[in-house]
Amino acid sequence: MPTSRINIRNKRATFDYELIERFSAGIQLAGTEIKSIRLGKASLVDSYCYFVNGELWLKGMRVSEYFYGTFNNHQPERERKLLLKKKELQKLERKTKESGLTIVPIKLFFNDRGFVKIEIALAKGKKQHDKRETLKMKDAGREMDRARKKF
Numbered sequence: 103m104p105t106s107r108i109n110i111r112n113k114r115a116t117f118d119y120e121l122i123e124r125f126s127a128g129i130q131l132a133g134t135e136i137k138s139i140r141l142g143k144a145s146l147v148d149s150y151c152y153f154v155n156g157e158l159w160l161k162g163m164r165v166s167e168y169f170y171g172t173f174n175n176h177q178p179e180r181e182r183k184l185l186l187k188k189k190e191l192q193k194l195e196r197k198t199k200e201s202g203l204t205i206v207p208i209k210l211f212f213n214d215r216g217f218v219k220i221e222i223a224l225a226k227g228k229k230q231h232d233k234r235e236t237l238k239m240k241d242a243g244r245e246m247d248r249a250r251k252k253f
Contacts (some may be wrong), residue, residue, distance in 0.1 A: 128217065129219070149207050151205075
């Protein structure tokens, strides 16, 4: 089973937030977590990132317990440390403190070397009318696609 097919997305993030800048980060995982992720047993819904002592942490990501794991199994909703370069961390921390932006995870994937990576984005929360505008644009796009298919 090729690992490049695993692509776990946070669909709520693009609806609730306006994504400004994206980053790709490594993630510290325990032993059986990688096996569960390879099976696609992870969820990014309601997860977010925050800073503690200059380190970026991910909270709310659920990685289900590995079925064949024994007493060494991991906790499904533990906090995980994200791995970024120091300059990127400083930039993210500065932007979140200054302008009130937040950091949300977008997708979890395997890179070409087989490592688990997480794509995070610096985001600004959308207002209710912005969400309605997004829905209108999606509907208009669908109607244009339908019209193109007819001709």
